[in-house]
Amino acid sequence: MTAPNLPRPPAFTAGTIYNKGLMKARVYVSFKDTVLDPQGKTVCAALQGLGYEEITDVRQGKYFEISIRPGADPRRVEQRITEAAQDVLANPVIEDFRVVVEP
Amino acid sequence: MKFGVVVFPGSNCDHDAWYSISHNLGHKAEFVWHRETRLSDLDAVILPGGFSYGDYLRCGAIAKFSPVMSAVKDFAAAGGLVAGICNGFQILTECGLLPGALIRNRNLKFICRELPVAVETTDSSFTNAAVKGQVLRLPIAHGEGCYVADERTLDELEAEDRVAFRYLDNANGSQRAIAGILDARRNVLGMMPHPERATDPLMGSSDGLVVFESMVGALAERR
Numbered sequence: 385m386t387a388p389n390l391p392r393p394p395a396f397t398a399g400t401i402y403n404k405g406l407m408k409a410r411v412y413v414s415f416k417d418t419v420l421d422p423q424g425k426t427v428c429a430a431l432q433g434l435g436y437e438e439i440t441d442v443r444q445g446k447y448f449e450i451s452i453r454p455g456a457d458p459r460r461v462e463q464r465i466t467e468a469a470q471d472v473l474a475n476p477v478i479e480d481f482r483v484v485v486e487p
Numbered sequence: 488m489k490f491g492v493v494v495f496p497g498s499n500c501d502h503d504a505w506y507s508i509s510h511n512l513g514h515k516a517e518f519v520w521h522r523e524t525r526l527s528d529l530d531a532v533i534l535p536g537g538f539s540y541g542d543y544l545r546c547g548a549i550a551k552f553s554p555v556m557s558a559v560k561d562f563a564a565a566g567g568l569v570a571g572i573c574n575g576f577q578i579l580t581e582c583g584l585l586p587g588a589l590i591r592n593r594n595l596k597f598i599c600r601e602l603p604v605a606v607e608t609t610d611s612s613f614t615n616a617a618v619k620g621q622v623l624r625l626p627i628a629h630g631e632g633c634y635v636a637d638e639r640t641l642d643e644l645e646a647e648d649r650v651a652f653r654y655l656d657n658a659n660g661s662q663r664a665i666a667g668i669l670d671a672r673r674n675v676l677g678m679m680p681h682p683e684r685a686t687d688p689l690m691g692s693s694d695g696l697v698v699f700e701s702m703v704g705a706l707a708e709r710r
Binding site for chain 1: 544548580586587588590591592593595660
């Protein structure tokens, strides 16, 4: 059984049209290692059942793609988005997050 | 006594709570729209069950920014009684009034059925009319009701006698079978089971009434 050929999202390079002049912040949210992730476990079991015997664990998370007004200072943006992730996008009690700003 | 039942977009147990209080309990209840910034002359506040803001992002994550929640925080800080039921419990953990979090049920299913729930402490304004160890038959109806917190928090809750209710049938897989907890000052309760859906024999159980009766008793003592 081969892996399904899923369409890939377009890469974020300065040249792509829909990204023109836009700054993007990406926020990755995942459960802390100590928190059980039943969805990830189920996905893992399904994948293993499909023959992906090399997969040992799956942790499911959330991904936010945030558009930023052009001209913003990337360092300031990183600070602000980190704040937003802390307050809103992630629940620090159960989740970790990572912010990546792409100018 | 006058209870306020907060209504968020997506609340769906607000009328149940209102009915329980006004018809089964015989006290006054009024709805408080989530855009209110003040809670005038209320004796207690109920954050009802439902799917506030469609449960988008995380259950209760958007509701915590509703204008009314600042007022609820002030109300709680002043010692007012706040009970969050189901989605209300999720909102209380999201906004930090209660510790821990509620995540997807371990079996990944939305569970809607009646469960035996034990009263773990009677030292609270929400359980004083019950007997310690009393088993209440209360319905649960949630997909995200699995209570989690770090070990230190769980130990603290147990040591401070702040576990209000525990499942005897831990259907959602909550840590230490926790069904309801109190805040450190014991005037804020969060619970996943629905006492307001069990206040009339017609509903199949009236065991939930004891939660509201306890609140009325506690409030009467304060006066």
